[in-house]
Amino acid sequence: MNWSAKPIKYKGNNRIAVYFEKNTDLIRRIKQVEGARWSPSLVAWHLPDTVENRIRFKIVPQSNNLPSSEGMEQIEKFKQWLRSKRYSQSTVVTYSEALKSFLVFYREKPIAEITNEDVIIYNNDYILKNNLSASYQNQTVNAVKLFFQTIRDTKMLVDKIHRPKRAKVLPNVLSKEEVKLILNAHSNIKHKMMLSMIYSCGLRRSELLNLKFSDIDSKRNIVLLKNAKGKKDRIAPLSPKILAMLREYYIAYKPKIWLFEGQNAGEMYSEYSLQSVLKQALKKIGNTKPVTLHWLRHSYATHLLESGTDLRYIQELLGHNSSKTTEIYTHVSTKSLQQIKSPFDDL
Incomplete structure (x- = not known):
């Protein structure tokens, strides 16, 4: 089983990020490490940066894990550029970490001398060699392309940087x-309310956690999703059953700021706790599938399609930029497939 690990800064703390393709055995083992957490923004597991963990994951000395001084300076400038462009903090972290990995690989080479050929070498000698995912490779390409757009003195032809071929994975x-x-x-x-909101409105995890009670418009039967992915506002319809549940929930909990708050009043409910809510639900019903919160969003879209909702409306409801993203649900809808008679039945 192939994996890679490196020290990172995560929310101001020293952590070790561990990257590997989805593997049930590795996930089970890493969960046994004290303090291990999954980060959707890093697309990696991360755990405390201790001597024991450095030995366990064969981390090279810190000095060998840093870019050159020029590279460190450019990464900071890149972060400032991303923030000035209003990229989300999770994107700033993801892109700067991906760029850091790339510049560590070329720590002995001046940035102005890095070429398109070097990107290909990095992909082969680091990403492919360490069996890292195509999605991680794509993130690195995004980071490198954006970074070299900010560099004046460069041999890099940004438009010529090629992306990995996307796997056609069905939701x-x-x-x-x-x-x-x-x-x-x-x-x-x-x-019950949190999981029901995700499915009934097709929400992303972050969209649910960032909801405020004022975003619920009971007169128009809608929820306003502000500053969602891509910094786009959108609305989603609320069913009468959900509104009734929300009223019952509000009477019981009376949230102060966020629609769903943690143990302390005014504190946003954590991603980890929300994932735990789903995990507990699956355990209670004996469901052994590796279900994630995003499966509920995928199911919402597919069930809408199967009930006859136009694909254009589903695109709007999900907040997709491209109709091609939404069209993938036509490949998992079984309504049309069930009407097809197998030639085997005529034998």
Whole structure:
């Protein structure tokens, strides 16, 4: 099994990021390491930067894990450029870490001398050699392209940097019966409400956690999603059943700022706790599939399509920039497939 690890700064703390293709055994083992956490923004597991963990994951000395002084300076400038362009903090972290890895690989080479050929060498001798994912490679390409757009003295031809071929991976979808079991697994109204909101409105995890009670418009039966992915506002319809549940939830919890708050009033509910809510629901109903919160969003879109909702409306509801992103749900909808008669039946 192939993996790679490196020290990082995460939310001001020294951590070790561990990268590997999705593997059930590796995930089980890394969960046993004290303090291990999954980060969607890093697309990696991360754990405390201790001597024990450095030995366990064979981390090279810190001095060998840093770019040149020129590289460090340029990374800071790149971060400032990203922030000035209003990129989200998670994107700033992801891109700067990807760029750092690239510049560590070329720490002995002046940045002005780095060429397109060097990107190909990096992809082969680092990413492919360490069996890192195509999505990580694509993130690195994004970071390198953006970075060299900010550099005046360069031999890099940004438009010529090639991307990895995208794998045609179908979204994971649950049946309506499976969704119903998951949503009804919790007796706690708060936990039930969070999972129900994600499915009933097709929300991303961050969109749910950033909701305020003022974003719920009960008169128009909509929820306003402000500053969602891509810094776009959009609205999603609220079913009467969800509104009734929200009223019951509000009476029980009376949130101060965020629609869903942590143990302390006014504190946003954490991503880790939300993932735990889903994990507990799956355990209660005996569902052994590797279900994630995003599966509920995929299921929402697919069920809408199967009920006859126009693809253009689904695109708007999900906040997709391109209709091609939404069209993938046509490949997992079973409504049309069920009408096809197999030639085997005529034998």
